[in-house]
Each structure stands twice: as structure tokens, then as C-alpha cells.
Amino acid sequence: MTTPDTIPDTTRTLPVLPIKNTVLYPYLLMPLSVGRERSIKAIEAAAASEDKTLFIVAQKDGRNEDPAFEDLYTIGTEAVIKRMERTENTIQVIVQGSRRLEVLEAQQTSPYLQARLRAIAEPDDRDTEVDALERAIIDLAGRIQAMSQPEGQIGVAQILSQFPDPLHKAYLMASMLGLDLEKEQQLLEATTRLLALRLMNEFLTHEVQIVELRQKIASQAQTEISREQREYHLRQQMKAIQQELGEGSGEQAEVQELRNRFEEADLPKDVRDEAERELKRLERLPSAAPDYQVTRSYLDLILELPWIKTTEDNLDLARARKVLDEDHYDLKEIKQRIVEQLAVLKLNPGAKAPILCFVGPPGVGKTSLGQSIARALERKFERMSLGGMHDESELRGHRRTYVGAMPGRILQAVRRAGVRNPVLMLDEVDKIGHDYRGDPAAALLEILDPAQNSEFRDNYLNLPFDLSKTFFIATANTLDTIPRPLLDRMEILRLSGYSAEEKTEIARRYLVARQLKDAGLSAEQVTIPDETLRVVINRYTREAGVRQLERLIGQLARKVAVRHAEHGAESVTIGPEAVGEMLGPERFPAEQARKDQPPGVATGLAWTEVGGEVLYIEAVALPGGHDLTLTGQLGEVMRESARAAQSYIWSRASTLGIEAETLRAGGVHVHVPAGAIPKDGPSAGVAMATAITSMYTRLPVRSDTAMTGEITLTGLVLPVGGIKEKMLAARRTGILRVIIPADNAKDLADLPNEIRREMEFILAARIEDALAAAIPGLAERLGATANIRIAEPPREAGDGRPAATRAARAKSDAR
Ligand SMILES: Nc1ncnc2c1ncn2[C@@H]1O[C@H](COP(=O)(O)OP(=O)(O)OP(=O)(O)O)[C@@H](O)[C@H]1O
Numbered sequence: 158m159t160t161p162d163t164i165p166d167t168t169r170t171l172p173v174l175p176i177k178n179t180v181l182y183p184y185l186l187m188p189l190s191v192g193r194e195r196s197i198k199a200i201e202a203a204a205a206s207e208d209k210t211l212f213i214v215a216q217k218d219g220r221n222e223d224p225a226f227e228d229l230y231t232i233g234t235e236a237v238i239k240r241m242e243r244t245e246n247t248i249q250v251i252v253q254g255s256r257r258l259e260v261l262e263a264q265q266t267s268p269y270l271q272a273r274l275r276a277i278a279e280p281d282d283r284d285t286e287v288d289a290l291e292r293a294i295i296d297l298a299g300r301i302q303a304m305s306q307p308e309g310q311i312g313v314a315q316i317l318s319q320f321p322d323p324l325h326k327a328y329l330m331a332s333m334l335g336l337d338l339e340k341e342q343q344l345l346e347a348t349t350r351l352l353a354l355r356l357m358n359e360f361l362t363h364e365v366q367i368v369e370l371r372q373k374i375a376s377q378a379q380t381e382i383s384r385e386q387r388e389y390h391l392r393q394q395m396k397a398i399q400q401e402l403g404e405g406s407g408e409q410a411e412v413q414e415l416r417n418r419f420e421e422a423d424l425p426k427d428v429r430d431e432a433e434r435e436l437k438r439l440e441r442l443p444s445a446a447p448d449y450q451v452t453r454s455y456l457d458l459i460l461e462l463p464w465i466k467t468t469e470d471n472l473d474l475a476r477a478r479k480v481l482d483e484d485h486y487d488l489k490e491i492k493q494r495i496v497e498q499l500a501v502l503k504l505n506p507g508a509k510a511p512i513l514c515f516v517g518p519p520g521v522g523k524t525s526l527g528q529s530i531a532r533a534l535e536r537k538f539e540r541m542s543l544g545g546m547h548d549e550s551e552l553r554g555h556r557r558t559y560v561g562a563m564p565g566r567i568l569q570a571v572r573r574a575g576v577r578n579p580v581l582m583l584d585e586v587d588k589i590g591h592d593y594r595g596d597p598a599a600a601l602l603e604i605l606d607p608a609q610n611s612e613f614r615d616n617y618l619n620l621p622f623d624l625s626k627t628f629f630i631a632t633a634n635t636l637d638t639i640p641r642p643l644l645d646r647m648e649i650l651r652l653s654g655y656s657a658e659e660k661t662e663i664a665r666r667y668l669v670a671r672q673l674k675d676a677g678l679s680a681e682q683v684t685i686p687d688e689t690l691r692v693v694i695n696r697y698t699r700e701a702g703v704r705q706l707e708r709l710i711g712q713l714a715r716k717v718a719v720r721h722a723e724h725g726a727e728s729v730t731i732g733p734e735a736v737g738e739m740l741g742p743e744r745f746p747a748e749q750a751r752k753d754q755p756p757g758v759a760t761g762l763a764w765t766e767v768g769g770e771v772l773y774i775e776a777v778a779l780p781g782g783h784d785l786t787l788t789g790q791l792g793e794v795m796r797e798s799a800r801a802a803q804s805y806i807w808s809r810a811s812t813l814g815i816e817a818e819t820l821r822a823g824g825v826h827v828h829v830p831a832g833a834i835p836k837d838g839p840s841a842g843v844a845m846a847t848a849i850t851s852m853y854t855r856l857p858v859r860s861d862t863a864m865t866g867e868i869t870l871t872g873l874v875l876p877v878g879g880i881k882e883k884m885l886a887a888r889r890t891g892i893l894r895v896i897i898p899a900d901n902a903k904d905l906a907d908l909p910n911e912i913r914r915e916m917e918f919i920l921a922a923r924i925e926d927a928l929a930a931a932i933p934g935l936a937e938r939l940g941a942t943a944n945i946r947i948a949e950p951p952r953e954a955g956d957g958r959p960a961a962t963r964a965a966r967a968k969s970d971a972r
Pocket residue numbers: 484485486487488517518519520521522523524525526632633634663667668702703704707
């Protein structure tokens with residue numbers, strides 16, 4: 158029998174009671190049921206001692222029935238036996254922890270374990286982190302309680318508040334949570350409050366996550382069950398009600414309702430027959446069968462498609478003209494073409510609608526013109542974009558046997574229109590793609606073919622649908638990428654970019670009014686004078702069309718609207734000086750043509766999808782090099798025209814005054830800068846020939862002159878496209894003298910008046926004509942052959958003078 162040591166505070170010898178799976182913390186009570194022989198002996202020894210004290214420590218492995226000292230942790234708790242009760246083989250005790258002790262030395266193992274122990278000082282550190290953690294822990298504990306027992310009796314927080322020491326709070330919580338033994342022991346061994354609280358915070362957070370997860374799983378299962386139950390009950394009720402009313406099942410009622418709708422619908426006979434077959438099928442299917450929904454949506458489509466329904470065309474030509482003029486400035490030819498079409502429809506209502514294709518740079522009104530046509534005819538308007546479409550089934554739909562099959566975009570558009578004669582705009586036909594999934598362009602061929610499209614077959618619908626009354630209008634930025642057969646089906650109508658003057662006109666007459674209206678302003682409240690519009694056009698936009706311009710006018714309008722809303726109504730005039738403040742700094746300082754170019758540089762004009770561009774073609778001799786080097790991302794056609802230019806010059810070297818020696822001395826490098834502009838097509842031939850000639854002869858090209866034209870090996874200049882865009886680009890950079898192919902003379906008539914008035918056009922039938930006009934020093938040498946013709950400027954109505962072109966030419970010659 159041992160008695161407590163004489164030095165009770167620091168070291169003492171006590172009986173050791175190993176416990177399983179848990180830890181006793183200081184200050185806490187714990188009931189224990191003790192059955193092991195040595196444990197009973199240890200309790201008896203303690204009970205017999207003066208202060209009824211023993212050492213309680215966790216054993217590392219709970220399954221060990223006869224642990225030795227190595228099987229125990231070394232830190233445990235000094236405990237006092239508060240109550241003790243014997244039963245047959247066990248002793249029930251209630252112990253209370255008092256302080257932590259550490260094993261210094263094992264003293265005996267029989268009849269019970271006994272050890273010499275040392276007290277571990279109780280941590281008393283305290284700082285803000287401890288305070289914060291303490292609060293966090295209380296919070297977390299509260300959350301756990303709220304989640305696990307929502308109707309909890311006493312709040313954890315309340316219990317915890319009775320333990321002022323944060324460490325004790327942590328002990329209490331750990332004992333309540335039933336953590337893993339390792340965690341409990343870790344907490345017991347914590348040397349500072351901070352450490353203990355950090356551990357506890359971590360444990361609790363983890364615990365919260367687990368509880369949350371558990372709850373989520375449980376609630377998912379719960380809703381699953383309750384939904385099923387609910388549906389079941391509803392179904393039972395419905396059945397009962399139907400029986401009461403003498404009706405069939407729910408599915409049958411639905412099919413019956415569909416059948417009624419079919420009876421009322423206006424359908425062609427074969428469609429009605431097909432629908433009847435599907436309805437019969439539907440009747441036999443339970444509504445839960447996957448096919449039920451598929452068949453249902455199919456029948457819905459049949460009901461919604463405008464098999465017969467059309468709108469009546471308004472064929473009043475005068476009114477149509479008025480509508481078209483109301484929406485768009487100029488575009489005379491196109492408007493005329495549309496009015497003609499109306500006349501045809503008037504005379505022959507059965508006439509097939511033509512398939513128009515509007516081609517032009519972005520923002521010139523292709524799409525909006527389509528809308529305007531629909532408005533003039535009083536037809537419905539629908540549009541769809543073909544841009545990037547790769548898959549034929551996007552146009553024509555998937556067979557219904559596919560999961561998630563849908564009708565194609567054409568049928569969807571017609572369904573949206575609700576009539577079978579809408580104006581259907583197919584945007585971006587030039588951007589259509591094709592790959593292994595089939596060629597949408599081929600499908601489009603059939604759709605657009607008047608001989609076939611009265612029986613258009615969509616894979617999903619699988620019934621012929623009549624598209625022959627649909628007015629198709631395609632739009633494109635370029636014709637180059639449209640497959641030839643498709644192109645042949647369509648009537649091409651070109652829209653070109655607008656000059657600054659035309660843009661001003663469009664803005665003044667259309668865009669300003671529209672944008673003011675959108676901003677909730679009236680024309681009396683805001684005035685935007687032409688000078689302001691010109692600043693916006695020249696300094697803030699660089700585009701062929703007017704889309705950006707319209708956006709900027711909208712921006713101005715909204716700025717004014719804000720002012721109106723804030724300061725009340727007073728009419729405002731937006732002067733040109735206010736633009737900078739309202740739209741920010743100028744985006745495009747005025748473009749300037751390059752001046753005083755060295756020999757070997759010629760100014761060319763390019764046409765791209767988005768409008769015209771000025772480009773400079775540079776040629777240099779490569780002494781010692783050979784042949785022709787071409788750089789600047791040129792396309793194949795452009796390379797060929799450079800070769801043709803070079804060959805032509807070699808063949809006419811003596812006429813051009815180029816020594817054979819110079820030709821033999823080395824190669825030529827031709828470069829076309831401005832990498833962002835896609836450069837292909839033959840129209841740079843004249844400019845290349847001019848650049849190379851200028852390089853060989855060392856005579857500079859006039860920098861006030863730009864040129865375009867294709868050339869042949871024998872020196873002919875062939876006509877090119879995009880004349881208007883090119884002239885706009887030249888004029889924008891201040892170049893007013895342009896050499897164009899003689900055969901393009903007819904295009905000059907389409908140019909806006911101010912361009913014809915200001916600019917000088919030189920018509921070249923042969924390269925020599927172009928060279929003589931472009932390279933001043935060469936004109937004399939070529940004198941005999943050159944045959945420069947200057948386009949006679951058209952007389953303007955009401956203007957007796959032969960227009961201002963002469964003056965302009967005199968000016969440019971003087972330079
Ligand atoms: N001649 C015009 N008169 C009045 N408004 C015009 C004119 N040209 C274009 N607009 C206006 O410019 C805007 C842009 O035109 P739209 O959307 O029709 O361009 P788009 O030619 O279809 O371009 P994209 O090739 O990018 O589709 C529209 O608001 C349109 O009304």
C-alpha cells in the first residue's frame with residue numbers, strides 16, 4: 158500500500174488507471190466502469206488513500222486488455238474518486254480530473270501499475286488570438302448543435318459560459334464531441350492555451366463539415382422520397398377524380414386534347430394522316446415512356462408549323478417606295494429592283510420569289526434592308542446566321558431516332574415566323590463552313606432551288622414542307638468564298654461603302670433621329686449639326702458602313718439624355734468642339750498619304766471584305782541576287798501578277814529605257830507592307846509593274862497618284878472590282894488622282910457626286926498608259942505609245958460648268 162508522496166505539488170507517486178478510447182481532462186467528471194483485475198486493484202488502493210487520488214491515462218490501443226507502461230501515453234490526468242460503487246465483477250466510479258501529470262518513472266506493475274509523476278504547469282497565456290479563437294469555438298459548437306439537434310435543450314454556448322477559462326471550454330467541448338483518441342490526447346498535451354484552442358478550432362471546423370455533409374445527404378434522400386410520395390398521391394387523387402367523372406386516364410385526356418387541336422388545325426391531307434398515325438402511337442404509350450415526350454414534341458411541331466398560313470402581300474408600289482426610302486438613304490438600284498419584284502408579283506401572284514444576295518462590307522445596311530423589304534411587303538421577317546455552320550443537320554435537322562433530335566434551323570425559323578411566306582434572311586452565306594459532318598452549302602442549294610424547295614424535307618419532320626413562297630435574302634461580305642453553284646442560284650446585289658458625305662447624310666436623316674428616339678429625346682431637344690457629324694465620321698470611325706457611327710451617335714444622345722434628366726429640359730446643340738469631351742480622344746487622326754517616295758515605291762489600292770485600303774508596294778534591286786523575291790503575306794494570285802509584271806518589263810526594257818545590264822545585275826525584291834490586310838487577287842498588277850519599273854529606271858512615282866488594275870503578259874490592263882471602295886480609300890488619305898483600267902469607266906457613274914467632282918481618273922488600257930501617268934520622267938520616253946485618257950467628268954444637273962474636276966486636275970498637276 159502506498160500513500161501519496163510528501164511533495165504533493167510537483168512530484169508524487171500514484172496508482173495508474175489506464176482507460177480505453179478516451180481521455181480525462183482536468184476539471185471534468187467522468188463515469189468509469191472498471192473490470193480489469195489490475196485496474197480494480199488500483200482503484201481500491203486510491204480509495205484507501207487519504208485524498209482518494211489516482212493517475213488516469215489513455216492506453217494507445219483500446220484492444221489491449223493487459224497494457225504495460227509502454228502501451229500508455231506518458232501524459233495523463235490526476236483524478237479524485239468522487240463516488241464508487243461495487244457490482245459483481247466491476248466497480249463503477251465517478252472521477253474528476255484535477256491537473257495534468259507526466260510519468261517520470263514506472264515503479265511497479267503488480268498488483269497494480271504505479272508510477273512516479275510530475276505535475277505539468279497549467280498554461281495561462283492570453284492574447285487577442287486566444288480571445289478570437291475562443292469566440293470562434295463557441296460559434297462552431299453552436300452551429301454543430303443547431304444542425305444535429307435543432308430543438309436542442311440547453312444551448313452549448315450557455316454551458317460553455319460557465320467555464321471562464323478558454324482552455325476548460327476546449328476540454329469540455331472535446332469531451333462532448335467524442336473525438337478520435339489521438340485528437341483528444343493532442344489537446345491534453347497542448348502546452349499553451351493558444352495551441353489548444355487552435356487545435357480545437359481545427360477539430361470543430363472539420364466536425365461542422367461532416368455534419369453539414371451528412372445533413373445534405375440525408376435531405377437529398379428525404380426530398381427524393383417525398384417527391385415520389387407526393388406524385389404518387391396526386392396520381393391516386395387524379396385517378397379517383399377521373400373515375401368519379403367517368404373520364405379516362407391522364408394520358409388519354411392529353412391525347413384527346415391534342416386530337417381536338419388537330420381537328421381544328423388547317424393541315425394538308427398527308428400531314429393529317431401522318432399526325433393521326435403518331436397520335437395512335439401516343440395513345441398506346443404510357444406517359445413515362447421515353448418515346449412519349451419525343452412523339453409529343455413532334456406532334457407539337459406539326460401543329461405549330463404554318464403549313465398553309467400566309468400573310469397577304471401589300472403590293473402598293475408607291476407605298477413600298479416610300480417605306481424603303483423611309484428606312485434607307487440612297488441604294489437606288491436595290492430599291493428599284495425590289496419595286497420591280499413587287500410589280501412582277503402583282504401581275505403574276507404565282508411567281509417564284511427571287512433569291513437575292515446582298516454583298517458588301519459590314520454596316521452598309523444589308524440586314525436592315527432585308528427588314529425594310531419585309532416591312533414594305535408587309536411580310537413577317539426572320540433571320541438566321543449561317544456563319545460558322547459546319548453541319549448539314551443544323552440546317553436540315555436530325556432524324557427523330559437520335560436522342561435529343563430537333564428540327565433544322567430553316568424549319569425553326571419558319572415556325573417562329575408562323576407563316577410560310579416570310580422574308581427569311583440568311584446572314585453570312587460567305588462564312589459557311591463544311592467538314593466531315595456534311596456540307597451545309599449543298600443543303601442550302603436544295604433549299605434555295607425553286608424547283609425543289611416546294612417539297613423541302615427536314616430530317617426531323619420527315620414530311621415535305623413548302624418553302625417556295627418564302628422570300629430568301631442572303632447576305633455576304635464577299636463573293637470569293639461562296640461556292641459557285643450556290644452563287645448561280647442567287648441574284649447578286651452589291652452595296653458598297655459610303656463616302657464621308659454620304660455618311661453625313663445618312664446620319665443626319667436616319668441615324669440621329671433613331672438614336673435620339675432610343676435615348677428618349679426629341680429632335681427639338683437636341684441638334685447635332687453636320688460639322689459635328691463630320692468630326693465623328695472622320696476622327697472617330699474608320700469603316701465602310703455606318704455601324705460604329707450609329708453607336709457613337711447613340712453615345713452622344715445618351716450623354717445629352719443624362720444632362721436633360723439631371724438639369725431639366727433645354728434644347729442642346731452638340732458642337733464639334735464638344736465631341737472630344739463626350740466621346741474621348743480622337744481614335745483616328747487624319748490619314749495622310751506618304752509624300753516624296755524614293756524610286757521603287759508605288760501606291761496601290763486594295764479591296765478587302767471590310768472596305769478599301771491604300772497600300773504601298775515597294776521594289777528594291779538585289780545586286781548579286783537573282784530572280785524575284787516576294788514578301789508581305791501575298792496570296793498566290795498576287796504572286797503571279799508580280800511575276801507577270803516583271804516579265805512584261807523585261808520584255809519591254811528597251812522601250813522603257815532600262816539597260817539590259819541593269820536587268821542582269823541582280824534580282825528584285827517586292828514587298829507589300831501592312832501585314833494585317835489580306836492580300837490576294839490580281840488587282841495590284843499595275844502597281845507592281847509601276848514599282849518595279851520605277852526601281853529599274855530610278856524615276857520616282859508621283860506620290861499623289863494611286864492605281865489599281867490587273868495586267869496581262871502582253872501589257873493589257875484588265876478591269877477590277879471594288880472601284881468605289883478603292884476610290885473612297887484613296888480620297889480618305891488625300892489622294893485625288895487615280896489610275897484605273899479603261900474598262901472600269903462604267904463604274905465611275907456609280908460614284909457619289911462629290912467624289913467625281915474632286916477626283917481625277919486616268920483610264921489606262923495598257924500598262925504604258927499607266928506608267929506614263931504615274932512616272933513623270935517616263936511619259937516622254939513612252940510618248941509614242943502612251944494613250945492616256947482622262948475620264949470626262951459628268952455634268953451635274955443645273956451646273957453649267959464642266960464640273961470642278963478640271964480645277965482639281967490643274968491643282969494636282971501643279972504639285
Ligand atoms: N443607307 C442607309 N441608310 C440608313 N441607315 C443605314 C444605311 N446603311 C446602313 N444603315 C444602318 O446601319 C446599321 C448597320 O446596318 P446593317 O446591320 O444592316 O449592316 P450589314 O450590312 O448587315 O452589316 P454586316 O455585314 O456586318 O451584317 C443599321 O442600323 C442600318 O439601319
